[in-house]
Amino acid sequence: MANDSSKILPKEALDVAIDAVSEILGEAGVNSVVKHANLDYLLVNGKVVDGQKPTFGDVGQVTEAFFDIYGKRGATAILKRTGRVQFQKWNEAYPTALSAAGLALKAMAPAARIKTTLNVVKLAAKHIVHVESEVKEDQDKIYFAAFQCPYCAGVHADQSYCLTAVGAIEAVTKWATGDIWNVKEISCLAMGNKACVFEISPT
Numbered sequence: 725m726a727n728d729s730s731k732i733l734p735k736e737a738l739d740v741a742i743d744a745v746s747e748i749l750g751e752a753g754v755n756s757v758v759k760h761a762n763l764d765y766l767l768v769n770g771k772v773v774d775g776q777k778p779t780f781g782d783v784g785q786v787t788e789a790f791f792d793i794y795g796k797r798g799a800t801a802i803l804k805r806t807g808r809v810q811f812q813k814w815n816e817a818y819p820t821a822l823s824a825a826g827l828a829l830k831a832m833a834p835a836a837r838i839k840t841t842l843n844v845v846k847l848a849a850k851h852i853v854h855v856e857s858e859v860k861e862d863q864d865k866i867y868f869a870a871f872q873c874p875y876c877a878g879v880h881a882d883q884s885y886c887l888t889a890v891g892a893i894e895a896v897t898k899w900a901t902g903d904i905w906n907v908k909e910i911s912c913l914a915m916g917n918k919a920c921v922f923e924i925s926p927t
């Protein structure tokens with residue numbers, strides 16, 4: 725199934741994402757990116773205007789704006805940082821999701837901790853943004869596959885695009901194990917693949 729860019733993104737989820745960008749680029753930075761994406765009507769004072777229904781495609785357009793404004797290198801650094809901050813903010817906004825897992829993790833090996841945490845993320849993704857995903861393990865690597873993805877919705881690219889998700893998954897590995905593992909997007913809906921797949925391996 726194609727990545728549906730008309731899919732509605734809950735306002736709360738987008739507010740968390742905007743907060744994260746604002747922490748990194750400041751409000752002026754948020755405004756210039758949103759304006760470049762022709763989405764300035766969606767926000768007032770850094771919050772989604774009541775009654776607006778932001779879509780996955782809007783987030784895809786914002787990701788493209790980052791690439792246009794900051795170039796590939798700049799956008800990569802900013803989006804990965806945004807993803808890391810987004811995970812922290814998401815954890816604050818929805819504290820119960822991970823607190824139960826946190827206690828159980830202590831007795832597990834690092835890879836199992838990451839898998840358990842990603843399974844919580846998978847449930848939250850389904851519940852909060854209605855995204856289907858899958859967690860798998862193969863030898864010493866873990867894979868997280870998302871079958872819909874706001875970060876690249878509506879985008880056609882010849883490279884993987886979902887650097888915000890890479891940063892967020894890096895933050896998951898740090899939260900679960902105390903170390904940042906290597907995270908790379910090995911297939912992307914923007915490239916015509918059937919999922920955005922993130923490969924997670926120990927450093």
Ligand SMILES: [Zn+2]
Pocket residue numbers: 873876884885886909911912913914919920
């Ligand atoms: Zn992707």
